[in-house]
Amino acid sequence: MDLRRKLTVFAALATLGAAAACGGSGSSGDKSGGTVTLSFWNGFTGGDRPGVEHLVDEFNKSHPKIHVNMQIMPWDVFYQKLLPAYGAGKGPDMTAMSSNQVAQYAAKRVFQPLDDAFSTGLDKSKIVPGALQARQYAGKQYGLPANFTPLLLYYNKKLFKQAGIAAPPANWDEWIADLKKLTKGKGPGGKPAQYGLTMGTHETVEGIPILLAGQGGGVIADDGKTVTLDGPQSIQAMTTWTNLVRTNHVMPVGTSGADADKLMQSGDAAMEINGPWLTSSLEQSKIDYGLAMVPAGPAAQTTLSDSVQFSLGSRATGAKKKAAEEFFSYWNSRDSQIYFANTTGFPPTRTDIGASDLKNPNVAVFAKYAPKAVPFLPGQTKFAQMQSEVIDPGFEKILNGQGDPATVLKQSAGQLRTLLSGS
Amino acid sequence: MLRRIGLYAGLVVAVAVILLPVVWMVFASVKPEADITGNPAQLLPEHVTTQNYREVTRQIPFARQFLNSVIFAGGVTVCSLVFNSMTAFALARLDFPGKRALFVAVILFLMIPYQVTLIPIYQIVAKLGLMNTFPGLIIPRATNAFGIFFLRQFFLGIPRSLDEAARIDGAGDWRIYARIILPLSKPALLTIALFDFMFNWNDLLWPLIFTTSTKMETLPAGLALFMGQHVSQYGVVMAGATLTTVPIVIAFLFVQRKFIQGIATTGLK
Amino acid sequence: MRRSGVRARGGLTLRARRSLSAYGFIAPSVIILGVFLAWPMIWSLRTSFYDASQFAPPTFVGLSNYRKLFADATFRGDLVNTLVYAAVVTPIAVGLALVFALMLHRRLRGRSFFRAAIFLPAVLSFGVMGIAWDFVLDPNIGVLPRWLQHVGLSLGNGVNDPSWAMAYVMFVGVWKNAGFYMVMYLAGLSTIPNDFYEAAAIDGAGPWARFRHITWPLLSNTTLFVFVIAAIASLQAFDQIFVMTHGGPFFKTETLVYLVYRTGFKDFEFGYASAVAWVLVLLVFVISLVQNFYFGRRQVKY
Numbered sequence: 003m004d005l006r007r008k009l010t011v012f013a014a015l016a017t018l019g020a021a022a023a024c025g026g027s028g029s030s031g032d033k034s035g036g037t038v039t040l041s042f043w044n045g046f047t048g049g050d051r052p053g054v055e056h057l058v059d060e061f062n063k064s065h066p067k068i069h070v071n072m073q074i075m076p077w078d079v080f081y082q083k084l085l086p087a088y089g090a091g092k093g094p095d096m097t098a099m100s101s102n103q104v105a106q107y108a109a110k111r112v113f114q115p116l117d118d119a120f121s122t123g124l125d126k127s128k129i130v131p132g133a134l135q136a137r138q139y140a141g142k143q144y145g146l147p148a149n150f151t152p153l154l155l156y157y158n159k160k161l162f163k164q165a166g167i168a169a170p171p172a173n174w175d176e177w178i179a180d181l182k183k184l185t186k187g188k189g190p191g192g193k194p195a196q197y198g199l200t201m202g203t204h205e206t207v208e209g210i211p212i213l214l215a216g217q218g219g220g221v222i223a224d225d226g227k228t229v230t231l232d233g234p235q236s237i238q239a240m241t242t243w244t245n246l247v248r249t250n251h252v253m254p255v256g257t258s259g260a261d262a263d264k265l266m267q268s269g270d271a272a273m274e275i276n277g278p279w280l281t282s283s284l285e286q287s288k289i290d291y292g293l294a295m296v297p298a299g300p301a302a303q304t305t306l307s308d309s310v311q312f313s314l315g316s317r318a319t320g321a322k323k324k325a326a327e328e329f330f331s332y333w334n335s336r337d338s339q340i341y342f343a344n345t346t347g348f349p350p351t352r353t354d355i356g357a358s359d360l361k362n363p364n365v366a367v368f369a370k371y372a373p374k375a376v377p378f379l380p381g382q383t384k385f386a387q388m389q390s391e392v393i394d395p396g397f398e399k400i401l402n403g404q405g406d407p408a409t410v411l412k413q414s415a416g417q418l419r420t421l422l423s424g425s
Numbered sequence: 426m427l428r429r430i431g432l433y434a435g436l437v438v439a440v441a442v443i444l445l446p447v448v449w450m451v452f453a454s455v456k457p458e459a460d461i462t463g464n465p466a467q468l469l470p471e472h473v474t475t476q477n478y479r480e481v482t483r484q485i486p487f488a489r490q491f492l493n494s495v496i497f498a499g500g501v502t503v504c505s506l507v508f509n510s511m512t513a514f515a516l517a518r519l520d521f522p523g524k525r526a527l528f529v530a531v532i533l534f535l536m537i538p539y540q541v542t543l544i545p546i547y548q549i550v551a552k553l554g555l556m557n558t559f560p561g562l563i564i565p566r567a568t569n570a571f572g573i574f575f576l577r578q579f580f581l582g583i584p585r586s587l588d589e590a591a592r593i594d595g596a597g598d599w600r601i602y603a604r605i606i607l608p609l610s611k612p613a614l615l616t617i618a619l620f621d622f623m624f625n626w627n628d629l630l631w632p633l634i635f636t637t638s639t640k641m642e643t644l645p646a647g648l649a650l651f652m653g654q655h656v657s658q659y660g661v662v663m664a665g666a667t668l669t670t671v672p673i674v675i676a677f678l679f680v681q682r683k684f685i686q687g688i689a690t691t692g693l694k
Numbered sequence: 695m696r697r698s699g700v701r702a703r704g705g706l707t708l709r710a711r712r713s714l715s716a717y718g719f720i721a722p723s724v725i726i727l728g729v730f731l732a733w734p735m736i737w738s739l740r741t742s743f744y745d746a747s748q749f750a751p752p753t754f755v756g757l758s759n760y761r762k763l764f765a766d767a768t769f770r771g772d773l774v775n776t777l778v779y780a781a782v783v784t785p786i787a788v789g790l791a792l793v794f795a796l797m798l799h800r801r802l803r804g805r806s807f808f809r810a811a812i813f814l815p816a817v818l819s820f821g822v823m824g825i826a827w828d829f830v831l832d833p834n835i836g837v838l839p840r841w842l843q844h845v846g847l848s849l850g851n852g853v854n855d856p857s858w859a860m861a862y863v864m865f866v867g868v869w870k871n872a873g874f875y876m877v878m879y880l881a882g883l884s885t886i887p888n889d890f891y892e893a894a895a896i897d898g899a900g901p902w903a904r905f906r907h908i909t910w911p912l913l914s915n916t917t918l919f920v921f922v923i924a925a926i927a928s929l930q931a932f933d934q935i936f937v938m939t940h941g942g943p944f945f946k947t948e949t950l951v952y953l954v955y956r957t958g959f960k961d962f963e964f965g966y967a968s969a970v971a972w973v974l975v976l977l978v979f980v981i982s983l984v985q986n987f988y989f990g991r992r993q994v995k996y
Binding site for chain 2: 712713715716720724726731737738748798802806810811813821822826827829830835836837840873878919929930932954955958959967968971974978979
Binding site for chain 1: 829839840856956
């Protein structure tokens with residue numbers, strides 16, 4: 003009797019599950035009533051989500067013949083899902099992903115070139131140049147910007163005032179002097195209670211290459227082939243900053259991007275190099291902050307960009323391709339970009355949106371420096387490997403004092419050359 | 426007496442360490458975001474707010490995702506309890522050609538990390554046309570090596586005299602399985618059910634990979650939306666996490682006495 | 695399983711009927727395991743001999759993935775990390791579980807609470823708990839380092855310190871699993887008849903002698919089972935590493951499963967990832983055989 007009752011419950015549950023499943027699965031209609039459905043996956047979680055959802059909703063409303071079916075998921079799930087999905091021919095029509103990743107997929111012919119979009123409505127001349135540069139592979143445009151931002155120097159105004167510093171540093175000499183002044187106190191484990199600088203060295207946007215570039219060095223030259231990571235300027239820059247970190251403790255070692263942000267949010271770090279997403283967090287934590295261009299190095303004043311870009315799966319042809327092009331134009335239109343900038347804090351992808359259109363003055367600062375930002379290692383088909391297996395671990399080794407800059411950078415450069423020759 | 430105090434002291438310290446992140450989670454869920462990140466060294470909340478809880482229910486379809494989670498995790502748990510106990514029974518009590526091979530296979534299946542099988546499973550689910558359906562989510566997990574291994578071990582501990590006696594009375598395999606083994610293994614079944622349920626209840630990756638519609642999303646997928654690439658709404662995430670955990674803790678407190686004490690008569694030996 | 699020959703005395707037909715009935719019991723599991731585990735395993739074994747990216751037809755490369763693997767310093771490092779992790783976490787988690795079980799087996803005020811608290815990590819989501827541990831353990835601003843600072847203890851650079859990161863990952867691994875093993879030990883303890891202890895008490899045996907001569911031997915089956923489960927779980931450590939360190943700093947906490955994930959899903963080298971996975975499977979298999987043999991020799995029925 004007991005078992006029979008259990009089996010009945012089980013059968014009922016199974017039926018319920020099956021019924022629910024049938025109810026949930028009827029969403030594959032590709033062309034119901036002449037509508038083109040575009041599946042669109044991305045990782046716009048967190049603060050980006052509301053703005054993105056609103057823009058997609060508006061697009062669907064204003065384009066009755068196109069339906070963008072968007073699924074948002076965390077980026078790491080997104081990448082784990084993309085691989086089997088495209089492998090089984092079930093990948094989405096559109097994706098948005100970090101510009102760094104696109105070449106890797108483009109090289110596998112998962113995506114199609116998007117150069118046609120420029121002739122069907124998208125005005126190339128109005129887009130921030132770095133935003134287009136970021137997503138090229140083999141001379142073709144495989145991505146169109148969903149967003150594009152420079153990384154800038156955040157500084158805590160209160161801590162600056164306490165230290166008697168009036169303005170953000172303009173060059174390395176001022177910067178280094180300020181960092182030493184702003185690093186003080188005794189925190190846990192004999193470390194400073196307050197750091198001059200915080201910067202994530204893994205799982206985040208790259209900060210150290212900006213420092214290398216300030217000295218005239220870098221990681222890989224603009225030609226995408228010559229490794230400059232072990233050049234004299236790179237080694238010199240790394241030596242300077244390693245000394246600051248290891249001798250003067252101006253920056254905590256080995257933090258992830260999220261941990262670095264926490265230090266800035268808790269008011270325990272005076273400066274951080276980061277993108278616009280930090281503005282809302284700092285405002286929430288009631289930190290009085292300012293924004294400035296990354297201080298000028300001995301050789302150059304430059305910064306890196308971060309960009310998420312749209313791609314189109316190579317199977318999305320014909321009507322789907324047309325619909326996608328329409329979506330890209332809509333997304334990068336003046337109105338959309340003003341809305342996007344004002345809700346997400348990202349600077350617009352266009353050059354014709356002035357400070358007067360932007361509610362938040364901080365967004366205007368990011369917009370101002372956007373043309374100065376260069377993408378990190380654009381077009382590298384082995385970007386993920388280069389970053390997580392060679393570049394980041396190398397930097398962290400040096401900052402942890404496990405090997406001097408010259409030796410480790412030479413080693414890393416050798417690994418990069420191997421990866422470059424293999425691709 | 427002194428031993429008793431030492432025992433309590435040890436337990437209290439251990440439990441304090443074990444519960445520290447849990448306590449942090451609950452407190453963070455009632456803190457304003459500014460306090461979580463602005464003053465991270467402070468454990469106790471200074472200002473208590475229900476804002477985070479209201480945000481969770483406002484921003485995601487909590488009820489719908491809760492239901493999806495119940496169907497998915499519940500479906501997997503029920504199916505795997507039935508199938509695993511059947512197979513475990515056969516391995517512990519019945520005799521058939523290929524038994525040893527099956528047991529070795531089960532052990533081998535315990536060892537394969539999901540990262541390697543994800544892609545072929547995806548292909549199969551897609552081929553079967555089960556993508557984006559509950560059967561597609563549930564069937565691949567409707568049995569698992571761990572459950573079989575665990576239950577077989579339990580069944581081996583149940584005295585054979587009980588089923589031999591039943592067999593003499595003319596009972597068949599199904600009757601012995603249903604009337605003797607299952608009732609005597611309630612504690613083990615509860616343990617493994619709780620474990621299976623929680624594993625799937627918390628799983629973010631699996632349901633997201635095999636569904637393509639937001640209507641099918643489960644709670645972890647909903648909560649993950651509050652964790653941005655660079656910036657997370659920690660308070661809201663913790664509020665959601667607390668909401669999903671509380672029912673389970675209550676359930677555990679409710680059944681734990683039963684499922685440990687009940688083992689006394691049979692169980693693992 | 696060896697005993698069953700005794701019962702099959704009804705000749706061939708009865709035996710056949712018995713087997714048929716048994717197949718009925720195993721059929722659902724066998725079908726599902728066959729389709730969703732056995733085939734994927736064969737697939738991955740096959741893939742390990744190919745250069746496969748998921749996007750282009752794979753090319754057969756023979757043993758080249760395996761050769762590459764043993765020449766790869768990162769693989770060797772990860773193999774060592776995995777073995778060290780398992781060698782530390784398995785006995786600590788099982789030992790703690792036994793200690794907790796011995797403490798909570800007796801009557802005690804608040805026993806349900808203590809049991810639930812210790813078991814709780816087993817049912818919590820790592821995604822969320824990783825964030826919580828991150829906050830609590832943050833070497834600069836975390837609750838725990840700040841508290842310890844008051845009593846003069848230092849956690850250094852915590853989880854970001856290359857020499858200590860593994861310890862943190864191990865700690866969270868133990869934290870996660872000890873409670874589950876405790877429940878199994880509690881179950882095991884409750885099968886030991888009380889008269890054994892009463893008899894021992896009459897003989898004047900102290901607590902240690904009682905543990906040594908009654909509890910421990912009678913728990914040996916539980917111990918074997920828990921050890922096998924714990925060893926398999928720790929050889930597959932991934933979740934907390936994924937959440938807390940991503941294998942860093944510079945691969946110091948990277949395990950073989952993490953390497954499988956990284957090479958497969960980030961570098962698109964599925965052939966290589968499969969080869970790593972199969973080395974891991976063989977490793978786990980050999981270790982559990984050794985465990986089985988070791989415990990088996992000590993006269994324990996298993």
